[in-house]
Amino acid sequence: MSDVVIGLEIHCQLDTKTKLFCPCSTDYRDDGPNTHVCPVCLGLPGTMPAVNRAAIEYALKVAKAFHCAIPEECEFSRKNYFYPDLPKGYQITQYDRPLALGGYIEIESEEGGEKRVRLTRIHVEEDPGRLVHKGGGDRARYSLVDYNRSGVPLIEIVTEPDMTSPKEARRLLAQLRATLEYLGVYDSEKEGSLRVDANVSIRGHERAEVKNISSYKGVEKALTFEITRQRSLIRRGAVIERETRHFVEARGTTTSSRSKVEEHDYRYFPEPDLPPLRVAGWVDAIELPELPAARRDRFVAQYGLSANHARTLTGDLRLAAFYEEIAGNDPALAATWVADTLLGELNYRERSIGTVDPARFRALLALVKAGTITDRSGVEVLRAVLDGDEEPNTVVERLGLAATTGDDAIATAIAEAIAEFPQAVADYRAGKANAINYLAGQVMKKTRGRADPRELGRLLAEALTE
Amino acid sequence: MDDPFNAYITQWSFSGAGTGPLAGRTVAVKDNISTAGCATSCGSRILAGYVPPYDAHAVALVKAAGAAINGKTNMDEFGMGTTTENSAYGPTLNPRDVSRVPGGSSGGSAAAVAGGLADLALGTDTGGSVRCPAAFCGIVGLKPTYGRVSRYGLIAYANSLETIGPMGRTVRDVSDLLRVIARPDSRDTTMQGRPYEHDPVADPKGKRIGVPAEFFGAGVDPRVAETVRKAVETLAACGAEVVSVSMPSMRYALAAYYVTCTSEASSNLARYDGVRYGPGGETAKSWHDAFTAVRSGNFGDEVRRRILLGTFALSAGYYGKYYGKAQTARANVGADFARLFADVDVLAGPTMPVVAPRLGELADPLAMYLADILTVPANLAGVPAISVPCGTVDDLPVGLQLTGRPFEDETVIDIAAAYEEAVA
Numbered sequence: 001m002s003d004v005v006i007g008l009e010i011h012c013q014l015d016t017k018t019k020l021f022c023p024c025s026t027d028y029r030d031d032g033p034n035t036h037v038c039p040v041c042l043g044l045p046g047t048m049p050a051v052n053r054a055a056i057e058y059a060l061k062v063a064k065a066f067h068c069a070i071p072e073e074c075e076f077s078r079k080n081y082f083y084p085d086l087p088k089g090y091q092i093t094q095y096d097r098p099l100a101l102g103g104y105i106e107i108e109s110e111e112g113g114e115k116r117v118r119l120t121r122i123h124v125e126e127d128p129g130r131l132v133h134k135g136g137g138d139r140a141r142y143s144l145v146d147y148n149r150s151g152v153p154l155i156e157i158v159t160e161p162d163m164t165s166p167k168e169a170r171r172l173l174a175q176l177r178a179t180l181e182y183l184g185v186y187d188s189e190k191e192g193s194l195r196v197d198a199n200v201s202i203r204g205h206e207r208a209e210v211k212n213i214s215s216y217k218g219v220e221k222a223l224t225f226e227i228t229r230q231r232s233l234i235r236r237g238a239v240i241e242r243e244t245r246h247f248v249e250a251r252g253t254t255t256s257s258r259s260k261v262e263e264h265d266y267r268y269f270p271e272p273d274l275p276p277l278r279v280a281g282w283v284d285a286i287e288l289p290e291l292p293a294a295r296r297d298r299f300v301a302q303y304g305l306s307a308n309h310a311r312t313l314t315g316d317l318r319l320a321a322f323y324e325e326i327a328g329n330d331p332a333l334a335a336t337w338v339a340d341t342l343l344g345e346l347n348y349r350e351r352s353i354g355t356v357d358p359a360r361f362r363a364l365l366a367l368v369k370a371g372t373i374t375d376r377s378g379v380e381v382l383r384a385v386l387d388g389d390e391e392p393n394t395v396v397e398r399l400g401l402a403a404t405t406g407d408d409a410i411a412t413a414i415a416e417a418i419a420e421f422p423q424a425v426a427d428y429r430a431g432k433a434n435a436i437n438y439l440a441g442q443v444m445k446k447t448r449g450r451a452d453p454r455e456l457g458r459l460l461a462e463a464l465t466e
Numbered sequence: 467m468d469d470p471f472n473a474y475i476t477q478w479s480f481s482g483a484g485t486g487p488l489a490g491r492t493v494a495v496k497d498n499i500s501t502a503g504c505a506t507s508c509g510s511r512i513l514a515g516y517v518p519p520y521d522a523h524a525v526a527l528v529k530a531a532g533a534a535i536n537g538k539t540n541m542d543e544f545g546m547g548t549t550t551e552n553s554a555y556g557p558t559l560n561p562r563d564v565s566r567v568p569g570g571s572s573g574g575s576a577a578a579v580a581g582g583l584a585d586l587a588l589g590t591d592t593g594g595s596v597r598c599p600a601a602f603c604g605i606v607g608l609k610p611t612y613g614r615v616s617r618y619g620l621i622a623y624a625n626s627l628e629t630i631g632p633m634g635r636t637v638r639d640v641s642d643l644l645r646v647i648a649r650p651d652s653r654d655t656t657m658q659g660r661p662y663e664h665d666p667v668a669d670p671k672g673k674r675i676g677v678p679a680e681f682f683g684a685g686v687d688p689r690v691a692e693t694v695r696k697a698v699e700t701l702a703a704c705g706a707e708v709v710s711v712s713m714p715s716m717r718y719a720l721a722a723y724y725v726t727c728t729s730e731a732s733s734n735l736a737r738y739d740g741v742r743y744g745p746g747g748e749t750a751k752s753w754h755d756a757f758t759a760v761r762s763g764n765f766g767d768e769v770r771r772r773i774l775l776g777t778f779a780l781s782a783g784y785y786g787k788y789y790g791k792a793q794t795a796r797a798n799v800g801a802d803f804a805r806l807f808a809d810v811d812v813l814a815g816p817t818m819p820v821v822a823p824r825l826g827e828l829a830d831p832l833a834m835y836l837a838d839i840l841t842v843p844a845n846l847a848g849v850p851a852i853s854v855p856c857g858t859v860d861d862l863p864v865g866l867q868l869t870g871r872p873f874e875d876e877t878v879i880d881i882a883a884a885y886e887e888a889v890a
Contacts, residue, residue: 039520043737045513045621046500046522050655080733080780084753089736143753145741267780269789272626272730273617275656 003203004227006169007161008219010176011154012186013127013193014058019151020126021049021092028148029191033132041151043087048273051076055153058185059099059124060279060286062155065179066119068103072280074123076271081264084145085129093125093156095268099279105179106293107171108311110164117172118160127152149192161199166223169198173216174315178292181317189352200226202234206242210254213247222247226254295320303331312339319343319353326362330369337365341379345386360385364392376449377401401450410456413446414439414463428464436460467536471559471568473577474537478504486532488646493528494584496575497538498545499630500619501525508621509541509553509571512764516743522619523654524588524630524647531646536584539574543766544735545592545623547571548834549823550599552768557825562604562863566822569599575633576603586643587633592624593723594817594841596631597853601865602822604855606640606882607633609841611873612848613658615644616651622734624727625656627845637854637883641666644875664876666883671705673881674810680716681815681840681867689859694816697856697866700888701814701881709810715795715802716843722795723842724835725779725788732776735769771831800847807871812881816840817853817865840867850875854882856889 019026022040040047063070077095100122109115129150133140157176163169173196180186187193195214200223201207208230213222230240245254290298292314299310299320313323313335327334342361346353364385368378373396384395396402417439418425427435440456467477475497482489495501498508500518502525507513521529528535542552550558550573558573560566561581568577572589576599579587589596591609600607608631615630622628632643641664648662677698682691702708740746740760747763750756765773779788806813819840828834844851849872856866866885870878 039518042742044518044520044743045506045508045516045737046498046518046619048618048654050653078733080736082736082739082754082757084739084741087737087742089739090733265782267733267777267782267785269729269733269780269785272624273622273654273656 002164004164005161005201005203005207006163006166006223007199008157008159008163008169008172009197009199010157010159010173011195012157012176012180013190014055014153014155014185015187015190015193016052016054016058016153018052018054020052020055020124020153021151024151026152031148033144033146033148036148037150041087042147043089043150049092049271051274051277052153055124056099056277056279057282057286058153058183059122059155060283061183061185061288062157062180063100063103063122064283064286065183065288065291066103066105066122068100068119068122070100070279070283071097073097073276073278074099075276076274077268078271080267083128084143085131085150087129087147087150091126091128092271092274094123097276098123105159105172105175107168107175110168115168117162117168120158120160122155122157125154125156126150127154166220166227169223170216170220173219175292177216178315178317182289182291182295184289189354198223198226200230201240202227202230205230205234205240208240208242208254209244210247211244211257212249214249218247218249221252222254225252229254303327303335305331305335309335309339312343316353322353322356322358325358326365328362328365330365333369334365337361337368337378341382345382349386351386356386360392367392367396371452372396373401374449374452376444380449410443410447410451410459413443413451414460416446417442418463425464436464439464467583469583471561471564471577471581471583472556473539473558473574473581473583475507475509475540475553475555475574476505477537478535480504480529480535482529482532482534484532486530487642488528488586489532491533491585492536493533493643494537494539494575494578494587495525495528495535496572496587496589497541498590498621498623499525499588500621501535501538504538506538506621507554508545509543509555510765510769511554512738512744512760514554514745514764518619520619522630523616523649523651525619527647527649528588528643533586537578539572539578539587541574542571542595543769544621544731545571545590545595545628546731546768546772548594548598548837549828550574551825551828552766554766559825560603560822563822563861565824566862567602567825567828569602569818569822571595571599572607572633573599576600576605576607579603579605579633579635585634586639588643588647589631589633590620590628591631591845592628592727593838593845596633597817597841597851597865597867598838600633600853601817601855601863601867604863605633605635606637606852606854606886607631608640608644608852608875608879609844609850610644610648610662610875611660611850612845613656614648614660614662614850614873614875616649616654616657618651618653622730624730625734626730627723627727637666637852637879637886640852641879641883644879648875658873660873662875664879667880668883668887669705670701670881670884672707673812673877674707674709675701675881676709676711676806676810676813678711678713678716678806678813678815680713681813683716685836685839686816686819687821687859690816690818690820690864693857693859693864694814694866697885698814701885704884704888706881706884711806711810711813713802713806713813713843715798716839718795719799719843719846720835720839722792722799723838723846724775725792726796726846728772728776729779729789729792730776732773732780735765735773738765768831796846799843803843803847803849803869811870811874811877813869815867817867821859821862821864844869848872850878852878852882854885856885
């Protein structure tokens, strides 16, 4: 895949309380259309923008976390274009004097090592409003405009074309998201808070810009499709044209969106209503919290975790906090259960870590650690806890999952297995040591997994040598 | 109220509280300054029916000062003109001679004050729009320092150049109104937080007045020039020291001004698309067609001309050649003023090169643009400039323009007051 070249332009909504240029609340998602608006974000004649200092501080935190150069002064510019969701007929953004230049984001490379993806720039801009097409998609008879989103602060992060596979692009986004959430400037759970444009090419050929990607999974999907498309064109001897393409999430494909109307000349010029912004004095005052890489190293040192577990557990702010809350006196056991078991069960259910009750999970770990239930039963209990509303020990009682080490049920099951599978018994006695695993599997089946595996091995061996 | 000069687009009766520094006085407000609950059209059809839900900062201050507001005054559409003939609501007539234009673009405000319909008026000045009509109608008008009066609520034509300015029959009137409106406002972050607390002191002794040769150059009616030179002599007789100076950057001022203001206008006026306010378009196949119909059907010729000019000046490949160069020329004008103001306290010259033209006389756009040559430098540099009546030519008023250092509005007001007192 090393001939693939990928660069990203990532827009993230900054999670400030108020909008970038007016005092309207950004907490609009549960409210009706056009309820979080004022003369400024509606672009009424005569209104003027006044910069929300918190948004700039948030952006500066990001720039600092990614090792960017921060010029002493930055400037806002107008990007002029007509669109019904754009109330002023221009977007206030930054152009030739952005907030931050350079810097890098560290990710795990395709080969497994550390890799730096260089950043070109980070700038601050306002989100436009949103169109709602009544009747849906292309068949809509009319469109409505909702300006609740108008003026919400965004940062645009532009990377250099340093990624060589869709997987690396996904990792970059994951690392970006984690860092932004650690910084407390972004909430990935808010719908529409992330938008990505991807530039992708096969080395030596023209590139395509894929727009309209709005999820982490979408990035990998869109890029994989686009690379396949470009490769097959090249194989057939066709020339790849430089163009803008649209990602169609539902189909996982990209389609050409070239049209004359969309060929813009944005006529950028400095926003005359905002004086250049001197940030020199603010930058030093900004203190960064512990970021994912530092927390990963700490997890290895403090909890004795493997690098892989530490990376997984620190890759999401809420997950890391959850882990630290339940790590208790057996952090290794906790790490295995969270990273290897819990995450899989959550993914399957498309749920986030925020929906898990740490107290219940801690109770589950205690049951496993005490040997009250086996690992296998633990998974069953976890599923029941996730799907229902029960305490782990209630589930254990209801399903009769208490481990049955050394009791009659297990002895009976062993006797039955030995009686039912004489061939395996003979094989074992003839020296095929792993025949015992087959018999152990049969016992597990009969006891519905309640037997402790190590204990079972010992009991079986005893029974077979009798 | 009878309005023989078509000074008002919308009459209004906001009655002031009985107390406050402007109690008992009537203020007319230019129709590009937002007034909550009162239609604000900028002299354009494209804002017909638009009623702002908020007051401009200056309007809120005028109200709080106890003044009555009796209406919104006529103007060149969006401030684009020098005669108040480019209004969708018909031309305003000059109260001094109704066959003449009142000047523009704040012609309605000047006519209201000169015609006795209002005691004071708010105008706006982007390239001379307060001073020109003040000169043509024989009243006093001040363009304050950029950043001294909040622009919040002033409907933008060219943000980096324009400011709200007070107009009145005397320098003291203008000073009284400036004291009310020059107050800090966190919503306009181009403000410098320099309130005006001054009372005019009519004494020019020891002040140095520079007279730039370029202010009396080609295109200036010799009779106007002569009238203004006499006014400067009057100030010298009162104790001011008069020196001849030169301002070579004047050569590029008009070009720098028109490139800058049309560029900003092309962007500022993009919001008039019929979606949120103003006349909506007929339902069209695409939003693109709907926008085109609304804009081409409701903007006047001069507005369309300036949007086209500005769009061109900002286009890829032309930006450096036009907008970029204009900013360099603009910086040179600022540097020229700074150099002169290291030596002199104010600059003096005519406000307008001519007296008020007849209606229709300045129909050629280029001739109209040239009439702004003496007023635009102050806007390019952001410095204060006042026009005070200084005599007549053919019974038509002539304005003396006094330009000062940034945030020394007090000085230009003092010297204007001294002249006014000397000839009273």
